[in-house]
Amino acid sequence: AQKITQTQPGMFVQEKEAVTLDCTYDTSDQSYGLFWYKQPSSGEMIFLIYQGSYDEQNATEGRYSLNFQKARKSANLVISASQLGDSAMYFCAMRGPPIDKLIFGTGTRLQVFP
Amino acid sequence: DTEVTQTPKHLVMGMTNKKSLKCEQHMGHRAMYWYKQKAKKPPELMFVYSYEKLSINESVPSRFSPECPNSSLLNLHLHALQPEDSALYLCASSPGTSGASETQYFGPGTRLLVL
Numbered sequence: 191a192q193k194i195t196q197t198q199p200g201m202f203v204q205e206k207e208a209v210t211l212d213c214t215y216d217t218s219d220q221s222y223g224l225f226w227y228k229q230p231s232s233g234e235m236i237f238l239i240y241q242g243s244y245d246e247q248n249a250t251e252g253r254y255s256l257n258f259q260k261a262r263k264s265a266n267l268v269i270s271a272s273q274l275g276d277s278a279m280y281f282c283a284m285r286g287p288p289i290d291k292l293i294f295g296t297g298t299r300l301q302v303f304p
Numbered sequence: 305d306t307e308v309t310q311t312p313k314h315l316v317m318g319m320t321n322k323k324s325l326k327c328e329q330h331m332g333h334r335a336m337y338w339y340k341q342k343a344k345k346p347p348e349l350m351f352v353y354s355y356e357k358l359s360i361n362e363s364v365p366s367r368f369s370p371e372c373p374n375s376s377l378l379n380l381h382l383h384a385l386q387p388e389d390s391a392l393y394l395c396a397s398s399p400g401t402s403g404a405s406e407t408q409y410f411g412p413g414t415r416l417l418v419l
Binding site: 219221222223225227232233234235236237240242243281285288289290291292294295296297 | 335337345346347349352354359360362392394396403404405406407408409410411412413415
């Protein structure tokens with residue numbers, strides 16, 4: 191069965207610095223996808239970035255990039271040039287089984303300070 | 305536009321009340337989801353509707369009753385809830401192709417407090 195592990199309960203980063211949030215996963219499937227979501231204190235889950243298992247290049251979306259190391263089963267999120275508004279909970283996730291189900295990690299709370 | 309809307313934003317109800325949560329999307333998505341999220345925990349899947357038919361029920365108690373009137377709307381009817389049902393309820397939608405790459409887009413959630 192799919193499993194997502196996020197080992198950092200909390201992270202601190204200074205404004206304008208880069209930060210890496212760790213995510214490891216376990217699956218026996220050859221075809222799979224990994225997602226990162228941001229959840230501010232308001233509660234909404236905001237989709238950030240997606241990486242497919244067959245994608246040859248690491249995904250990037252603006253200041254977000256995904257450091258995908260397939261052999262190590264890791265999919266770390268890198269946020270460049272952190273902003274105060276990046277303070278939130280970040281979840282790594284992948285599809286089930288069942289395929290419609292998102293399996294989430296326990297999350298990492300990121301706090302950006304001036 | 306990747307917008308999913310949910311009403312109400314906050315809801316307080318007694319254990320004998322009946323209430324409903326509403327979710328709407330206009331992205332043409334054919335799959336819609338209800339998740340429950342307790343404080344400091346990740347979301348947990350409750351129900352999935354695919355093409356307006358219930359496809360997954362994650363052994364949710366019958367006091368939660370989902371309904372999908374059409375492809376844009378998803379309701380969650382609540383009856384005789386318990387205080388432990390207090391949580392953030394998140395609605396999500398996705399295109400409905402069921403591929404491993406399919407992204408789910410979430411609404412802002414309804415914060416429910418059961419007294």
